[in-house]
Amino acid sequence: MAAAAGAVTAAAAAAAATAAEPAAAVGPGEEAGAGSLCPGPLRLARLPLARVKALVKADPDVSLASQEAVYILARAAELFVETIAKDAYVYAQQGKRKTLQRKDLDNAIEAIDEFAFLEGTLD
Amino acid sequence: MAERPEDLNLPNAVITRIIKEALPDGVNISKEARSAISRAASVFVLYATSCANNFAMKGKRKTLNAGDVLSAMEEMEFQRFVAPLKESLEVYRREQKGKKEARKDKDKKADSEEQDKSREEENDDDDERMEEEEQNEEEEVSSGRWWS
Numbered sequence: 441m442a443a444a445a446g447a448v449t450a451a452a453a454a455a456a457a458t459a460a461e462p463a464a465a466v467g468p469g470e471e472a473g474a475g476s477l478c479p480g481p482l483r484l485a486r487l488p489l490a491r492v493k494a495l496v497k498a499d500p501d502v503s504l505a506s507q508e509a510v511y512i513l514a515r516a517a518e519l520f521v522e523t524i525a526k527d528a529y530v531y532a533q534q535g536k537r538k539t540l541q542r543k544d545l546d547n548a549i550e551a552i553d554e555f556a557f558l559e560g561t562l563d
Numbered sequence: 564m565a566e567r568p569e570d571l572n573l574p575n576a577v578i579t580r581i582i583k584e585a586l587p588d589g590v591n592i593s594k595e596a597r598s599a600i601s602r603a604a605s606v607f608v609l610y611a612t613s614c615a616n617n618f619a620m621k622g623k624r625k626t627l628n629a630g631d632v633l634s635a636m637e638e639m640e641f642q643r644f645v646a647p648l649k650e651s652l653e654v655y656r657r658e659q660k661g662k663k664e665a666r667k668d669k670d671k672k673a674d675s676e677e678q679d680k681s682r683e684e685e686n687d688d689d690d691e692r693m694e695e696e697e698q699n700e701e702e703e704v705s706s707g708r709w710w711s
Contacts, residue, residue: 511655522584526585
């Protein structure tokens with residue numbers, strides 16, 4: 441797998457450890473699962489940088505990416521996940537459901553311009 | 564191997580946690596929805612990378628930098644991400660700087676014993692060089708080159 445082949449940075453190791461034990465706090469700036477206590481921007485990325493790097497490298501036009509670029513992409517992906525989850529949840533609420541379903545996501549993608557790039561990619 | 568880029572997934576546990584923290588307590592997420600969001604996140608990274616790369620190429624650079632990613636966010640109409648991303652970048656830079664200095668101190672400590680021996684010789688060399696520089700400075704000043 442690409443993740444195994446890629447170099448594992450310290451941040452990636454910390455993020456992986458955090459993913460395995462949600463209750464344990466790892467590293468400076470990271471808090472155990474209680475992300476809501478600390479404002480978003482001050483958290484370090486939870487997505488493993490090695491995996492994000494693998495995605496970046498998958499682009500044949502990209503030669504090199506700085507560590508900072510990979511880190512910012514990871515953070516951006518997190519913000520994206522938060523955003524799309526919230527936007528999809530609106531539809532679940534409309535359907536009086538407390539469980540987010542695939543169709544809520546599809547509705548959000550169709551309705552919101554910024555998600556247009558996702559059309560046709562999730563199947 | 565021949566994996567499609569979209570198949571490079573981000574870890575489910577982390578994706579799930581991010582989703583749960585974004586939503587109110589008591590809200591659940593179906594497996595299908597979670598996996599679709601995970602896939603969407605991968606597509607997002609691929610799209611953002613491609614977009615950022617255009618900015619790098621425009622700047623005649625071969626290395627994608629953080630600025631390119633921020634420009635990509637604006638281009639992709641995710642301007643609202645830019646401010647929090649800039650803050651995260653500051654935190655990240657500070658952390659990296661701290662790590663670098665910690666490593667430097669560690670190396671200094673390890674090398675200090677070896678350096679003690681050669682330090683005397685180095686000092687002599689430095690003194691000579693400094694004297695030369697001072698002489699040069701005096702010459703330049705007197706010829707008035709600084710003000711020309």
